[in-house]
Amino acid sequence: MNFLDQIWLIPLFPLLGALLMLLFGKMLDPQPVSEVAIAPGVEPVSEHGGTGFSRSESHHHHPHSPLKFLINLICPGMVLLSFIFSVGAVWQLSGLPHRVHQIIQFTWIAGLPFHMANGQLATFTVDWGFLLDPLSSVMILVVTGIGFLIHVYSIGYMAHDNGYYRFFGYMNLFVFFMLMLVLANNYGLLFVGWEGVGLCSYLLIGFYFHKKSACDAGKKAFVVNRVGDAGFVLGMLLMLSVLGTLRFTDVNAILRSGRFPAETAGFGVLSAIALLMFFGATGKSAQIPLYVWLPDAMEGPTPVSALIHAATMVTAGVYMVARSSALFTLTPSTSTVVASIGAFTAILAATIALVQNDIKRVLAYSTVSQLGYMFLALGVGAYWVAIFHLFTHAFFKALLFLGSGSVIHAMGGEQDMRRMGGLKNKIPITHWTMLVASIAIAGIPGLAGFFSKDEILWQTYSSPQGSTLLWFIGLATAGLTAFYMWRLMSMTFYGQSRVAPEVERHIHESPASMTVPLTALAIGSVLAGWLGTPRAWTIFSDAWRGFPNWLAPVFSSAAVEAVKEGEHAASTEWILMGLSVAIAIIGISLAHYFYCVRTEIPDRLHARLKPLHMLLYNKWYVDELYDFLFVNGLGKGGGRVLGEFDRTIVDGGVNGAGWLTRAASRISMWWDTWIIDGAVRFGSFSVKMLSYPVCILQTGRVQAYAFFIVVGALAFLGYYIAR
């Protein structure tokens, strides 16, 4: 079977699943009417509204639908089908000489002629086409593979929730849009997926729509994303106006042909395009200044956080910038902006994660921080490393989220780590898998996170576009990451149990549908990194380094290896590697010391450094700042100014015009009544007056008429006789 020509089927399977679920799902899983009605008031312990004993009491109200297994079959099954097709297509792609396969199904937007910026006439066409190359192949494998595992996990996690079919319908819809995003062969179609995943994100964040905080979080995510999307659309239009095409292959061909010189000094039109597109990426991938929506997005069910807000959707911005690598290579100043924002986001989010108490919030800020790493890599021109980190991060961050979901499940909806502790032996599989993910993200050698993170740090240090300052920020972030991850592990699994006694009785390991995906992801978290071992590990030949070799054809040769090997000795790399491992171990040890050995230290530190703690705990007051500046400042204050403007200037104009019209109409009315109507009425009046004598004769009596006839006849007769 030729999978390469069937890649259009890959996104179609989940779409089919989504349509089936959203159109007919209600028949498969009829919902009790009462629960939706009572939900707003009764949302007691269950923060995530999901599982646990608050729900288990209502089990008997929720009749087990006999057809529910069909949902379990269809939705993960569709994603599995996509995964199988993806694997087949990628396998066949590896056999092609250039490793590029493009199919164009039809023209989606056809032939609008327009003048480009240079005056040349061009036509605006957008294909409905799919491009499979090493970059998109990595993405589809991540999306379908990890997506499938998370779907399986959701079967267990969402089992007792209302709107089971709705959840799976949205999840499948999300997978469809995400696959459209990564398989599109042009920016226009990419944008379709881009908006679609935003929509699904909104729908799933607000899945527990009876909770106000969930609705607000959904709206916030939607609005903040739209801000970024505005930048993306503008960038796309500018690109269309300058290059005349949106198709990736054509764009790259033009940019690499040398028609546009690199904008090494100054700020040209390419920089504008790149900056606008990057602004779009900051919205989707939660970077400064638009990262604020992602922590709030944790209001959604945990599998959603794992799939959308950790593994796949938030990496769309990274994918898009990597896809535009030719553009960013030509604009070094923009790349510097990308790298700086990435590094700054990484460390800012990591500092916030240090003091959060909600287990999912820690992970959310961790995600923001890791995405910052990816942008740091993109900014220094190490595109494959960014994708590599995206790839490994997808495993261990999805695992962390699913693990935290398993913890929350066991705790009956409790998300506050201050009320956990000592769970190690009660939920052993969850503990072991999360332990793997934690040391993977912390950067302990041998696990996935070490390879990708270390490669980022090395490239940041050695690339001509990198700098020691950026490297240092990255290194500090690595230390912070290790610290807050181990803090999370310690507060959750080790030390004294702080669990409320009535919760403690209910703690149980999750069902197999949840633990099997956890285990699979744990294996991935260990192994995924070995595809890109450091250059300095000369024991592995270059051929062993599968990941960079695989991605090499996508990124222009300059970008693949920003480092010229001669410039930096391997010894430097070893030293840096040692440093990053050391700081990871220091972070872990410190966290262990603080939260397991001398548990009074954190409280003392809080007391001593109260302002700093408050600052971090309240997330640098960025939400408040945005509220002050944009929501209240620009939004409400601007609204007031605009309202005043409306009332005085706009309404004044309208009212003035109205007054003038009324005055004019009054004159016109006078003229009409007295002159025009007067003339008409005078005419009719005079006719009436003239006709009055005649009217008198017309009595209506037949005999009178007869009398006139006789008189007339006699008159004639008399006249003839008298003549």
Next chain:
Amino acid sequence: MHPIGTVHYLALSAALLLIGTVGVLTRRNIVIILMSIELILNAVNLNLIAFGHALHNIDGQIFAIFVITDAVAEAAVGLGILIALFRNKETVLADEIDLLKW
């Protein structure tokens, strides 16, 4: 004693016409008016026959028969209208029926 000649007929005819005309103009009851119209028509008939006899022309008699037929039809239609009027207005007095005006 003169034999009865054309002049006599014409005199009678003129008298009938006069009576009929005055009847049409002065009587209020429509039935009487219709009868007066018959008188006028019969005055005409008398004229036609008298002149036909005097001139030895058969056309006068033929015309008279036509006029009689016509008179019958007219009486029928007139009485029909009268009945319809009576049903609607409950009157047969001509001066109370004065709709035919501006």
